[in-house]
Amino acid sequence: MFAIIGTWKMCHDGLTEAAALLAGGASAGDAVERAITRVEDNPAYVSVGYGGLPARDGHVLLDAGYMDGNALRYGGIMAAENIQNPIRAARLLCGRETNCLLAGRGAEQFAVSAGLPMRDMRTAESTARWREAMQSLRDEAPLDAYRGHDTVCVLALDSSGRMVAGTSTSGLFLKEPGRVGDSPIVGSGFYCDARYGAAAATGLGEDVMRGCLSYEIVSLMRRGADAQSACEEALRGLADRKRALGEAAGSISLIALSAQGGFGASTTLDVFPFVTGDGTGAHLMAAQPAGNTMRIGTATAEELAGEP
Numbered sequence: 001m002f003a004i005i006g007t008w009k010m011c012h013d014g015l016t017e018a019a020a021l022l023a024g025g026a027s028a029g030d031a032v033e034r035a036i037t038r039v040e041d042n043p044a045y046v047s048v049g050y051g052g053l054p055a056r057d058g059h060v061l062l063d064a065g066y067m068d069g070n071a072l073r074y075g076g077i078m079a080a081e082n083i084q085n086p087i088r089a090a091r092l093l094c095g096r097e098t099n100c101l102l103a104g105r106g107a108e109q110f111a112v113s114a115g116l117p118m119r120d121m122r123t124a125e126s127t128a129r130w131r132e133a134m135q136s137l138r139d140e141a142p143l144d145a146y147r148g149h150d151t152v153c154v155l156a157l158d159s160s161g162r163m164v165a166g167t168s169t170s171g172l173f174l175k176e177p178g179r180v181g182d183s184p185i186v187g188s189g190f191y192c193d194a195r196y197g198a199a200a201a202t203g204l205g206e207d208v209m210r211g212c213l214s215y216e217i218v219s220l221m222r223r224g225a226d227a228q229s230a231c232e233e234a235l236r237g238l239a240d241r242k243r244a245l246g247e248a249a250g251s252i253s254l255i256a257l258s259a260q261g262g263f264g265a266s267t268t269l270d271v272f273p274f275v276t277g278d279g280t281g282a283h284l285m286a287a288q289p290a291g292n293t294m295r296i297g298t299a300t301a302e303e304l305a306g307e308p
C-alpha cells in the first residue's frame with residue numbers, strides 16, 4: 001500500500017509520475033523529490049522554482065523544506081538564489097546532524113559544493129511580471145500579499161511504511177529580500193512523524209507560522225484524529241483565535257496524510273485544489289468550506305479552471 005498527496009492542480013503531472021514510482025516500489029523520498037522537481041522545472045508554474053515570483057529587488061528567492069518521518073530529521077533552504085531544484089538541496093541537508101537549515105549565500109554555497117545544478121531562476125516572463133508590478137506599485141498602496149504565491153507541498157507514504165514531507169516555493173510576490181515564509185520552517189510549513197502521519201501548509205506563511213499548523217495536525221493525529229478531521233480542527237483553531245483578535249481567518253490551505261494512508265485537506269479559500277495518488281492512479285480533488293465542515297470531492301480540470 002502507498003499513498004501520496006500534493007497541493008494545487010500544478011502538482012498533478014508530477015504526482016502522477018510519483019505515484020507510478022511508488023507503485024514500482026520506490027521510496028517516499030524519491031517520490032516526493034520527483035513530484036516537486038517536476039513543478040520546480042516548469043516555468044508555467046509561476047510560484048515555484050524556475051520562473052518563480054520575484055522579490056521586490058527582482059531576484060527569485062527560494063524556500064524549500066524536507067522531512068524524513070522515520071528518522072525524524074529535516075532539512076531546508078531559505079531566501080536562496082539560483083538553485084535549480086531547491087527540494088534536492090533540502091533533501092540533502094536532511095541527512096545532516098547539524099547545519100540542516102541554511103539561508104541565502106550559505107544555502108547556495110552548499111548546493112554548489114553538493115554538485116547540484118545551478119541556474120538563473122529568472123525568466124523573461126518573471127522579470128516582465130516583476131517590472132509591471134513594480135510600476136503599478138504606489139508607495140501609499142499596501143502590497144497585496146495574497147496574490148498568487150502558491151507552494152507545492154507533497155506528502156508520501158511508501159509500501160515499506162516510510163513517510164516524507166516536502167515543500168518548495170518562491171514565496172510572496174514582491175516580498176522584501178530576506179523575508180522567509182513557513183515553507184522551509186519545520187512544524188509550520190511541513191511536519192512528518194511516520195508513526196502518525198505528515199502535514200503541510202500553503203497560504204500566507206506569516207499566518208501559518210502563528211499556529212505551527214503542520215505540527216498541530218500531526219499532533220492531532222497522534223491523539224487519534226484522522227487526517228481529515230485533524231486538518232479541519234487545526235484550521236478552525238487558528239481561524240477562531242484570529243477572529244477573537246478581530247482578524248480575518250486569512251488565506252490558508254492544509255493537507256495531511258496519515259500513517260494508514262488516509263488523506264485530509266482544509267482551506268479558508270472558496271475552493272482549494274489538491275491531488276491524491278494511490279494504487280488507482282492520481283486524482284484531482286477540491287476542498288470547499290461548507291458550513292462548519294469541509295466538502296471534499298473529485299473535480300475536473302474544467303471545474304478548477306483559473307485555479308493554480
Ligand code: SD4
Pocket residue numbers: 063149150151169170171172180181182183201202203204205206
Ligand atoms: C509563503 N507559504 O512563502 C508560502 C506561500 C504560499 O500559497 O504557500 N502561498 O508564505
